[in-house]
Amino acid sequence: MPGILEKLRILGEAAKYDLCASTASPRAHTPGSIGKSVTTGVCHSFLPDGRCISLLKVLVTNRCIHDCKYCVNSTKNKTKIKQTITSFEPEELAKLTIAFYLRNYIEGLFLSSGVGKSANCQAEIIHETLHLLRYKYNFDGYIHAKVLPGIGKDELYRIAELADRVSLNVELPNKTRFNETCSTKDYTNDIIKVTKLLPDMNKTGHIPAGYTTQYVIGAAEETDKEILEAVFKFYDEDWNFRRQYYSTCLPLELKPRSFPRDFFLREHRLYQIDWLRRIYKFSPDELISVVNDTGFIPLKEDPKVTIARENSEFFPVDINNATYRDLMRVPGVGHTSATRIINLRNKGVLIHKNEQLKTIGVVLKRALPFLKIGEKKQLTLADFQKKEEND
């Protein structure tokens, strides 16, 4: 039987492909407890690959009955990297979480699991762990629990009562693509049916930090268009997903190797479109228009610049008269800088110099061709396009 160090190595390793971001939860703080998830701050730890690991991310067990072809825990994974089968006891996991939290390594727990015997059986163990944390050890930090495909309604509710956020991995954008990668799970019954329970739970006050999902990119023959259609549907009011994550499918190899940045460019473009929909409130139609005839997002250019070029009649925008929404459409201007510009204008401060824009946080190189400051247009769009071609 492996000790806690070995278990942590095996079950941490098996969970590293799951994505999550630590976040604040609107759940009220319980005085006298350990930790707090109310206030936001900087994440507590990052890896040399640039990913945040502010949550202790582990599996309860790496035993799994499913045969997903992209997953390290799959029954079809015949490579030697498949580790010894092991499991955490709920008590062990609860103590480990508190120990890391007190040392200021983490902000909370991200608990996932392979499907050992059945989804419901595994959900019970996840629930027991969360219950120990919340009620025995008075842990008030952030908890993100992974919902296993095919979980029952009651089991899901019990977990949702204790977690700040839950997530269920959709993995592929539709049933056809899903079936290309897994034969033991049913897209409609195990994924969509369970997902449909989440909005009601959130409305009744459970899972205060909402629910998320994740796609594995490149595991099947799916196109970006198929992914974006699924993503936009899940951001609709009916589904109301808080976030959706994208993870490039990596080959299961004995000796992992570094890839060039281009290898992850597709994932990066999907994240950019996701932000344009979620934060910048671009419409699904204009975002889908970025996709080319073969159904993929062109990798060469930032989608926001592509959309700005396609709507050249809208530019240049007058920096001192534009609304928040107009400013958000300008490449190089984000939520923070747009808000600062509006706040300054409300205090009677107008922008006259590029230098002011720079201190506000605007990325001048990208923004100037689309802005009018006073009577001056900084660079015409035609000039900009010529400059880009020359570059």
Place this chain on the structure above:
Amino acid sequence: MSWVCNLSASEYVEAAKYHKDTTVDFIEKALLLMKSQPYEITTGCSVFGKQIKKRANQVLREIHLLSAYLRLQPYQEMILVGSCKPEHNSVYFIAKTIAKRFDQFIIVIFSSSDFAVVSNRRDIPHFPNFSGSSREDIINSVRDFAARNITQKLPEDLILDEGDLLWEKYYETQFLEQRLNPKLFHKFIPKYAIEKAEMKIEGKFLKKIEHQSKKECSTLDSFL
């Protein structure tokens, strides 16, 4: 003082006071500017306004980063002890920020020249002046004080002696070699923060994999 990103002129001046280079003369001039032309501080559009904003941001950034990245050592007497090397006079604010998360604990933070003892516990309105010739002495006097004043104890098995070793192992397992990107890593944890927050484990691991980042292939063709 508020620690949000978009501050008012008075908040910028307040934060700039704790900068290592700030003098009484600087503070007086800053207060004058704040009254006459506060927007010069918030937008940084004049030389002095920009200087105030820059100093304030440096102090706030230090508090923000160090309170997240410094590591703590728990003690049974409900004490968490940490150590860092802040450049500015921010050790008290770092301890205050950490105390927000641990309102049942006494937080002790050491810097190279100073230390702060902070708690949000309501049953301890005031601390005595802790002193000692070494860090150990100070920690012991805080432990004595806590033992006398706090009945609650942290269960021993939650302290987990090998906690740092477990974190080291865990940290290594989470790394995805295929995505190695030290540039992105340093965007979040700047090199100086690793040193100032005394992040030994992260620093050690980074050194171990440094040679791999040099071998990283640069084009998609070389991968294929």
